[in-house]
Amino acid sequence: MESALARRRVTFLRGHYAEWVALLFLLAKGYRPLARRYAAAGGEIDLIMMRGDIIVFVEVKARGLMDNALSAITATKRQRFSRAVRAWLARHPHAQGKTWRADAVFIAPKRWPQHIVSAFELEMF
Template sequence: MTSALQHRQATFLRGHRAEWIALLFLLMKGYRPLARRYAASGGEIDLIVMRGDTIAFVEVKARGLMDNALTAITARKRQRFSRAARAWLSRNDWAANKTWRADAVFIATRRWPRHIVSAFELEMR
């Protein structure tokens, strides 16, 4: 096995574990999961959760340091994320009368997860 392949596998596993940690953290805060790893229109949403009348499209970022996690959501990522959110909403018309937002959960080594409500603006055009 090449080191590049091992690195990709380790990154995949770290991301998968971070998504589970984020989901458990959000469950403890009263959110109900609607979807995990939703992919459409060239974008992916790690978690889609709901609490009350609010649907949160959640990006999960795992890094060694919290500061690195905070800067990991690029403009390109936000565009692709928003495309996937629009696709999900178009397939779930029951969600039209809900409030939508883009949240983020940051995971760093030996730190509590950090949930940022409305971490960035969804591009709904």
Template sequence: MTKPGERRRRTFLRGHRAERMALLFLFLKGYRPLARRYAAAGGEVDLIVKRGDTIAFVEVKARSVMDDAQTAITAVKRQRFSRAARAWLSRHAWAADKTWRADAVFIAPGSFPRHLKAAFELEID
């Protein structure tokens, strides 16, 4: 039997490991980090990276099965994610003339990380 809070702690640590793995994976693909775990406006973006003239706001999903990771980004999550991305953009005027997109990196044990460019539409007005 696990102690109260132990499962939550393991999940938290697994998420942080997944973010580090995703960041390394993206770095090897030529992306450079701008922010990690950016939280604002009631939302959070796991990673914000830049490659060329593109800024990618990245959601990292780690699950025990890759297919579960790919279906884990809900409509509510996309709305909160977009709010945080808008907040980041409002604080970084230099990014106004760049291309923005919402990417996702899916991680599962025994599988190579999967990077999906433009995984969903950013709700930026």
């Protein structure tokens, strides 16, 4: 039982670390943070960033191998993510005139973060 709890804690801390790495990486690329760890409607958005007139909803994935991170965004994850995006947009009417997209930042040990622009389509309806 303790090993499962310890494993969960390590996974939680790895996720927080990966989100900070992704945030710093995107800041260096000129993005401005709007929100972090936004949860609503049964989904979560790791980072919400803005650059110019584009609002970027970012999924951060940390895995031992980059290939595992790339395959970690499943159809179910995209649906939950899109529900959270719709909830965020409903609470932020100023965002209606902007362009939106879903990016991903993949983190793996001893590798530079990999930022995928428009990594997947948002399900808006």
